[in-house]
Amino acid sequence: MKYRLKEQPTKAGARAGFSAATAYRIEQDPRPPSQKKAPRERRRPDPLAGIFDAEIVPLLQSAPGIRPVAVLDEMLRRHPDLPCNVRRTLERRIRDWRALHGEDRDVMFRQVHEPGRLALSDFTEMDSLAVSVAGVALEHRLYHFRLACSGFEHAHVILGGESYVALAEGLQNALWALGGAPREHRSDSLSAAFRNLEPETRDDLTTRYEALCVHYGMQPTRNNRGIAHENGAIESPHGHLKSAVRDALLLRGSNDFVELEAYRRFIDEIVGRINARNGKRIEAERALLQPLPAQRTSDYEETRVYVTTTGGFVLRKVFYTVPSRLIGHRLRVRLYDDRLELFLGSTALMTLQRGRPGPNGKHGHVVNYRHIIHALRRKPMALLNLVYRDQIFPREAYRLTFDRLLEQLPERAACKTMVELLSLAHERNCEAQLAQALEQCLADGQLPDLEALRSRFEAKSASLPQANVQLASLRDYEALLDLETEVAA
Template identity: 50%
Template sequence: MPGKRITDHQVLKYKQHRNKLPQVAAAAKAGISERSARRIEDAGQLPSQRPARSWRTRSDPLAEVWEAEVVPLLRADAQLNAVTLLEELQRRHPGQYGGAVLRTLQRRVRQWRAVHGAERDVYFAQEHPPGRLGLSDFTVADDLQVKIDGVAFDHRLYQFALAHSGWRHAVVLTEGESFAALSGGLQAALWRLGGVPEEHRTDSLSAAFNNLAEAQELTRRYEGLCQHYGMRASRCNPSQSHENGSIESRHDSLKTALDQALRLRGTRRFDERADYEAFVETIVQRFNARAVTRLAVERTMLRPLPARRTAEYEEFPARVSKYAIFTVKGVQYSAPSQLIGHRLTVRQYAQHIECWLGGQCVLERSRATHRDGQRHPRNIDYRHLVAALRRKPGAFARWVLRDAVFPRDIYRRTWERLSAALAEREACKTIVGLLSLAADGHEAQLAEELEQLIELDQLPDLNALSALLKPPIVELPAVSVQLPPLQDYDVLIEVSP
């Protein structure tokens, strides 16, 4: 066939069939042309026995410029590619070198680099003894396009894995690669694993390493975390992700498995975040089921856990202002009005915050995240403020926190329609009344009613909605109790022994 050399095997097969078949049939059986068959019969040796060809079959289009111009350019900078070199030759020699020379130039450059090029990186496959190395890393999972309650869920995945057995643990995160996220995910993984590896490796996380220092320097909190569990901390070199390959490859396999499972599920929507976290846990456990045998060996080599976990949070002081708002690291949270004026101790975890007052946890909230380019995110719970709004509904129209107080997008759209169609005072009373109904436990049902009203192009009637959402009155059955006369008890006493 054109472009392919005839092998010794084809020649021998042709000669075998030629003893019984005509030349054309034998050539077809051997997979060669009739012309090649005639050359084989005239030749007295196999193709591998022929002397190597030392001549060219066509003229070299680069003969005049290769050594004189191209090689000096490659020696000056070996990273120049063939396209750049061809464009330079076309500028120097107009009309002499067309695009058909590119493939020849590419082969010649590749051959030159193989002999005279710079040394390339060599990768050294590593053997991971059981119980020695555990790895942590974060990966962005926005490309999974998961939605929670109809809203795009931008998130990361923290993953811990053992290099020997491949056992892994994953946590869904909505904030950045903070120390709280690293500490919480790592400790959850170690306690589920039931042991501690000798070494813990990450990339150059700012939560773990002071990257501004010239030498490798651990942050104070990360150093304390590793000392608490008796692990040696290490990291890969900056911008060398292949040195952390045992965890990087598992990011790819996990996200691929999640994507395939979501496709099989038929939808990427989840009602609550807990449902998605359970979904991720299911996929992770499928991976861990494959590592049961190797994990049984590695578990015996792990170090024991300490007596307790170390702190997984950061503490910050915060004072609740007269607006029923307190601020933690630039993020605003609402609080019940009873806490106005009190100074709280806020414990910030990876996923939530806890507010402590005098040794008692008085408030727990999910952490706010930066979305839609917000510089200072807000986490405002309308239930904390609706009672005060009912007393001052007119304040709602130009309230600074107005846009952050709506529990769902349908409430915001309803306010826009109310403010456009009604007087300001009436619109404020109506939306505050709707928020009050939602706070009474009717948020989801009321949202459905408001959706229907928008489809019908009608404004909400607060009295009608209140009557609709009012719990039904259950009439108790009339019970008639007949008391016996007291003389009957005297009879019982007389007859009793």
């Protein structure tokens, strides 16, 4: 067309590499071929022509949130002769109608995250991954912490609910691993942090959570209740973290862990790899964080319990056993998410694994047979109808052995034999080895031979080595005295 401004069609076409016929055709119609193509017309009758405007549009106007599949079911009910393969056509037609005439939709506003300003916390369920510890399904969730700007993450395994103790422990672990504190900490409407009394109430922080944020110089905030996408900087990484854990479990080849600490280390390794990918951004933001205080604040609940004559105490609908010498004493208990620390006055006594109530509000039991075995030996028949009988057995082999004893022996003999077996495991410190011996007896269909087991695990007296001492002659000492006299002279 540039040559055509000065030349005839044949010369301009020749210069451009066209034939004369093409040059005259372009002269008559300068449109490109893509614009000359006729629009595609319908090749078959429209199955929705008679009902879309008359029936479907009024339905969409009266119920804006209705799904297209529900509209299809209703149309098939009204018009049985409507073809079943019209679903995709109906969905496209409804989508186009809503784009032109539908309601306004919510808009997500992307935010600029200032370094060192915002961190977010939330809990996420992990039961779908079917993780187990020592063959027992682990019901747990993860506390998830994340910096909105650099993407630093921290995860902590939580065995209980979304309590203040779990929030405080996980948050402080994250801050000390990060090496600084942001200026603002955001969460959703956690009951551990907010009382959630009224939507209009702003100052509804729990006292402990407010003190925790003050200790680290953070301003506590939250998103609007029921609007999770406002915390998108933590909600979306939930899914990425779960996917990373799921992939790592598949690569590992097993969802079972020997102990809980092994699973915690497994989670830490995954989160560490995620942080390594964002290492440069994390280091840049770490320089803008607030310095940490001199020490952590309390991340536990403290209460007092009374040790009853049952050899233990009840706390949060869970019965815990302690050594019987503590009966009648009041103990100070620090309650963590996964453990209890016991104090008598200011003296630390022991740490117990934290238990959880059973289903339907039933009381739970955390029992250590070593605490009560001395008393049970004096009253072996108490084992028969003991409330926490199943929990007293340290391993599954002991429980199965007691069931076998009850089947083949009188109740008194069965209880006495079982108590002696537990006493043997305690006194000889052979709980695991004795469990293996009991498993072998069960496999052979035999009852355990108590005397043989006592001989097998009998404590062997240590033999003292023979020491031959040769006394020096007194003449040697006289020689030393003579030497000292010569030196003095």
